[in-house]
Amino acid sequence: MLILLRLTGDPVATPDVVVQVHAGEAAVLTWALQHPGVEAILDDAGARNGALQLGIPIVGCVGLVIEAKKVGVLSLARPALEDLRRLGLHLSDLAMQLALRLVGE
Numbered sequence: 001m002l003i004l005l006r007l008t009g010d011p012v013a014t015p016d017v018v019v020q021v022h023a024g025e026a027a028v029l030t031w032a033l034q035h036p037g038v039e040a041i042l043d044d045a046g047a048r049n050g051a052l053q054l055g056i057p058i059v060g061c062v063g064l065v066i067e068a069k070k071v072g073v074l075s076l077a078r079p080a081l082e083d084l085r086r087l088g089l090h091l092s093d094l095a096m097q098l099a100l101r102l103v104g105e
Helices: 023-034 045-054 061-070 078-086 093-102
Strands: 002-007 017-022
Touching (some): 017 023, 017 045, 078 093
């Protein structure tokens, strides 16, 4: 099910933004708008584009894995990235190599 999320603000400062996303992404975008300064965790391209239009900082699952490895929460990033792939995250071989390179693996 897709939801049409229409967000309006001050017509001079903030133009109307219409984003077509699923319910989960709509909830994330709405919550992020209500909590300025947080990063929205989004992997869906449409939702990420909508977040950028709304000025919401974003990070994806790969970014979370990279950060977790950098701060020592994960000892290795590769198993987490491989798990994400198995669970259906589209992650090209090149993107996998780049992510691993960023964390020295």
